[in-house]
Amino acid sequence: TVMKDVYGISDLEIDLQQKLKLKRVIVVPGQSEETEEDKKELGRIAAQHLLSILREDDIVAVTGGTTLAAMAEMLQSVKQYPQVLFVPARGGLGENIETQASQVAAECAKKAGAGYRMFHLPDNLGSAAFQSLKEDPYVREMLGLICSCSVVVHGIGRAMEMAVRRNASREVLQQLKNGEAVGEAFGYYFDRQGQIIHQMETMGLRLDNVQQARYVIGLAGGKQKAEAIIGIANAGFLDVLIMDESAAEGVSLLV
Numbered sequence: 001t002v003m004k005d006v007y008g009i010s011d012l013e014i015d016l017q018q019k020l021k022l023k024r025v026i027v028v029p030g031q032s033e034e035t036e037e038d039k040k041e042l043g044r045i046a047a048q049h050l051l052s053i054l055r056e057d058d059i060v061a062v063t064g065g066t067t068l069a070a071m072a073e074m075l076q077s078v079k080q081y082p083q084v085l086f087v088p089a090r091g092g093l094g095e096n097i098e099t100q101a102s103q104v105a106a107e108c109a110k111k112a113g114a115g116y117r118m119f120h121l122p123d124n125l126g127s128a129a130f131q132s133l134k135e136d137p138y139v140r141e142m143l144g145l146i147c148s149c150s151v152v153v154h155g156i157g158r159a160m161e162m163a164v165r166r167n168a169s170r171e172v173l174q175q176l177k178n179g180e181a182v183g184e185a186f187g188y189y190f191d192r193q194g195q196i197i198h199q200m201e202t203m204g205l206r207l208d209n210v211q212q213a214r215y216v217i218g219l220a221g222g223k224q225k226a227e228a229i230i231g232i233a234n235a236g237f238l239d240v241l242i243m244d245e246s247a248a249e250g251v252s253l254l255v
């Protein structure tokens with residue numbers, strides 16, 4: 001397991017912080033891709049970290065995915081946050097119900113005694129529908145809240161795997177391939193250097209919202225995500241990267 005120093009930071013974490021040029025890296029013991037218990041532990045540490053930085057009036061945007069679902073499941077708070085608002089980063093319906101961003105937002109909010117809003121829209125809207133929905137008052141209000149989020153907690157996926165999961169078109173798949181996209185977060189696909197290769201036409205969080213947020217937490221587990229994690233780290237918006245040991249080992253081999 002990971003040895004921590006008096007400040008609670010391990011050598012591996014310091015090494016990865018320097019190599020990835022991040023302010024803070026947290027490595028959680030375990031192989032979250034292999035055992036459910038380890039995934040829960042990753043979620044538990046992420047939830048703890050989120051609570052440690054949370055302020056009374058934060059708007060927290062969360063994404064979906066199984067890792068964020070584990071964070072929501074493991075969140076526990078004695079302190080209640082009635083002024084905090086959890087919102088889903090995007091209005092997607094494309095994925096399994098438990099792992100949808102709206103579901104994650106609702107579960108986190110209930111456990112933290114905070115408020116939440118749900119935002120249910122198809123992930124892949126046609127252009128015409130997209131334009132007219134933008135004028136809808138409910139959509140506008142939701143987008144306003146998401147845009148002004150102060151904290152972001154997002155999952156990280158492998159670019160090709162996520163594109164296929166989302167039924168991306170052949171053109172998009174080709175674009176990702178040509179651009180050597182490695183990682184995906186909140187609908188943006190990045191190459192290893194952190195350049196944007198493609199962005200989903202989706203309603204919700206934009207990169208500039210993430211850049212303006214007070215605190216951004218990226219959360220990922222599994223060795224096979226190593227390259228994806230490096231791409232996201234290089235994009236330069238993370239305040240903290242929380243990953244499991246197997247992802248950390250994978251990243252160490254590549255940087």
Ligand code: F6P
Nearest residue numbers: 063064065066067155156157186
């Ligand atoms: O679809 C939401 C999302 O957070 C993606 O942005 C990310 O790539 C993926 O889920 C991560 O999913 P998981 O935690 O299940 O690997």
